[in-house]
Structures are given as C-alpha cells and as structure tokens.
Amino acid sequence: LSSFFQGLILGAYIQGIKTTNGIYTGGGLDWLTPFSLFTGLSVVVLYATLGCGWLIFKTEKMLQNRMFELMPKLLISLLVIFVCVSIYTPLAHHQIAERWFSQPQLFYFSPVPVLVLLFTFLAIKACKQRKEFLPFIYTLALVILAYSGFLISLWPYVIPPSVTIWEAAAPASSQLFALIGALILIPIILIYTGLSYWVFRDKVRVGDEGYH
Structure with a gap:
C-alpha cells in the first residue's frame, strides 16, 4: 500500500497541480486519475523487482530459485511500464514534450532509453546465468534512470506546470x-x-x- 500510494502521488505530481497566483485552485480529487492509478501500480512493480533482486542476493535454495524464475517476468513488466509512461507523458503534456525534444534536454535525455534497454537485458541475462548480486544492481540502475528521466522532464518546476524551484524556495x-x-x-x-x-x-x- 505504501508503494502504491507513493506511485499515486508521483502520478498526480507529473500530471500537474492547478494553481492561481501560487494558490492551489484544483479539486479535491484531481489526484485520482487513470494515469495516477497506473503509476501507483508501476511503483509496486518497480519495488517488487528490486525486492526480488534483493532476495536473490540474500537467500538460497528454494526461495532463491523462485526469485530467479520470477525476476525476468517482473523486468519485462517493468520495461512495458517504462514504455507506456514514456509515450503518455509527452502526449499528455506539451510542456514536457517541448523539454524532451529541445536542446540541451534532448542531449541529456537521449541516453536514458538506450540505457534502460541495456540494463533490462543485462538483468535478465544475469538471472539466466544465476548471478546473485548483479540482478539487484542492474535493477537499481533502472530505478536511477527512471528518476533521472523524471527530473529532466520536470526541471525546474517544483510544482508543475507553473511554479519553479526558485519561486518556491x-x-x-x-x-x-x-x-x-x-x-x-x-x-x-x-x-x-x-x-x-x-x-x-x-x-x-x-x-x-x-x-x-
């Protein structure tokens, strides 16, 4: 539940918060949308994948074998989630699309999808080779990439889409x-x-x- 609601908050944050002259003017249920529910489930899958990698590293025998079998499925699910969010976000928010496809943000952001594919492949390969520590490390790299893409997308807005970090400081x-x-x-x-x-x-x- 904590993971789900963390993702729900993240989705609501990405959607943006309605403000007028720095004052909240949205409705009480603006946070509850199909996209925020999707990001809630996405964070659950993300943390489940991390937990799976951690259990591979910290356990042995039957439980470890179950995690080796489960983790590639979670990684594929996570990759599908990344693709869906990456498609929805610029289509729904023209400000984010402008930042993604303009310089210098495009230069910073372009390696992210390539690295996501690379680390997903490496994590699945590490599971097949029954490496104990690498699946967790590669998944941790995916988490860092996801949040770096998130920061690149929203910077410098701390209350998107109108209040910058300098205005809210x-x-x-x-x-x-x-x-x-x-x-x-x-x-x-x-x-x-x-x-x-x-x-x-x-x-x-x-x-x-x-x-x-």
Whole structure:
C-alpha cells in the first residue's frame, strides 16, 4: 500500500497541480486519475523487482530459485511500464514534450532509453546465468534512470506546470538552518544504516539459527 500510494502521488505530481497566483485552485480529487492509478501500480512493480533482486542476493535454495524464475517476468513488466509512461507523458503534456525534444534536454535525455534497454537485458541475462548480486544492481540502475528521466522532464518546476524551484524556495535563513541540521543528521543516518547492512551482510540460510 505504501508503494502504491507513493506511485499515486508521483502520478498526480507529473500530471500537474492547478494553481492561481501560487494558490492551489484544483479539486479535491484531481489526484485520482487513470494515469495516477497506473503509476501507483508501476511503483509496486518497480519495488517488487528490486525486492526480488534483493532476495536473490540474500537467500538460497528454494526461495532463491523462485526469485530467479520470477525476476525476468517482473523486468519485462517493468520495461512495458517504462514504455507506456514514456509515450503518455509527452502526449499528455506539451510542456514536457517541448523539454524532451529541445536542446540541451534532448542531449541529456537521449541516453536514458538506450540505457534502460541495456540494463533490462543485462538483468535478465544475469538471472539466466544465476548471478546473485548483479540482478539487484542492474535493477537499481533502472530505478536511477527512471528518476533521472523524471527530473529532466520536470526541471525546474517544483510544482508543475507553473511554479519553479526558485519561486518556491524558502528564505536564505531557513535554507541555512536546514543545511546545518542536514550536515549533522545525514552522517549519523549513513553511519547507522551502513552498520545495519554490515551486521546483516550474510545470507539468510535455511536451517540456520541466524546471522553469525
């Protein structure tokens, strides 16, 4: 559910938010559209593919074999989703189409579809070769490519299609306060996250009592 609603929010965001003079003027259910429902399901498939790759890396035997069989199907589904979103987005939003097919955005964006095909092929091939870590890494690369395409499409609008990041920015004093807090907290978060991954770095083994 959290994945689905995250995708729902993403779809509503891509569709754009109606504002007048910086004030929201849309309806209460503007977020609920066929496209936002589709992006909700898309994010579920995306996270399922990532989870499948992670289970291949972290498990063995029967469960790992099931994930090796399932992951190519999820990757094909993910590729179809990328194609559908890539076709719908410029057709439904002429501003995004202009950004995609004008310079310098076209130069930045053109490698994305090629790399998506490449990493999808490599991930499927890694599953067939029963590589344990590469399917997850290649899927992670697909996630990065998807969000890079998303950023290229919407930049510099933080509230599409009318409010830019510069117009929505907080005062410099507030930004400085947030920066100081981030410089303190982010290293702490990275340290305890890295520690948790280090503690649970081994596989979950059948019949084992736990991590050693």
